[in-house]
Amino acid sequence: MAAEGRLRCVGLRLAPAPALPLLLATLVLARAEQTEEHFKREHSLTKPYQGVGSSSSALWDLLGNAMVMTQFIRLTPDQQSRQGAVWNRVPCYLRDWEMQVHFKIHGQGKKNLNGDGFALWYTKDRMQTGPVFGSKDNFLGLGVFVDTYPNEEKQQERVFPYISAMVNNGSLSYDHDHDGRPTELGGCTAMVRNLDHDTFLVIRYVKRRLTVMIDIDGKHEWRDCVDVPGVRLPRGYYFGTSSVTGDLSDNHDIISLKLYQLTVERTPEEEKWDREVFLPVVDNMKLPGLDVPLEPMSGLALFLIVFFSLVAAVFAVVIGIIVYNKWQEQSRKHFY
Known part of the structure; x- marks a missing residue:
């Protein structure tokens, strides 16, 4: 296996080619934010x-048929009906981050006689097996899928293997029959x-923008795959x-x-709108099922609501007293 390179995206760097720094410097300047x-x-x-x-000091857990080898972790071997996973034990509280993945898919199958692929996850739940590339369906969070087998018989718009991304608030099911097309945010052939x-x-994931890029041609060049703004994780x-x-x-x-944690400069306006979220959501995209919880009211808004509620209550009491006195007065005149 070739020596492992090192990556950066806006900072993306890949070694060990001698001319690589100059090449990637051009790429970085074309894309870069200050990070x-x-x-x-x-x-x-x-x-x-x-x-x-399984040790208490371990940061990652193995699940299913996953095995630790000398040069890699094998999620599944080239055998039928296997599933495996590896999950981080530590929850991630970073605001902006970049996950760099070095992987290899290989086997005896030819053309489309191979499967099924693997998934990368950033989700609320961990260590749960299921039908979506070996993990649970109706997940909360982000899934990036490297799908090597087309389940849909008539594929006119895409060539496999295919990479796609999906954000789920727990209400969506991954559609295997259509290779996840109804819920994907974007994708590319790979x-x-x-x-x-x-x-x-x-x-x-930077400033609520999700980007997926690939380098699979051995040319030390990055290719865009997914680019979606307004993703809130x-x-x-x-x-x-x-x-x-x-x-x-x-x-x-x-x-x-x-x-990698990315420290990104934000304007005051970006800080104002870049608030914490409680469920995964994509701007301008309706995810059915679960409603996104309302953001907590500010102290001023709460004070105004209470104040005007009290004023309305006092006003109602005063009106009630006036009406009652008028009624009593009319009753006395009628009696005499």
């Missing part, structure tokens, strides 16, 4: 994988199977990756997951 990057070991998975396992060179994927969710095979299979190997 600072900090490697977060507690959310990263790298060789020799000492932080994986020919990632049985390659002799390294393959990389980057998930970037709660903090405190977990990173993980999972895979599943059915009648068709592949080796699904994770070589590294590297998470």
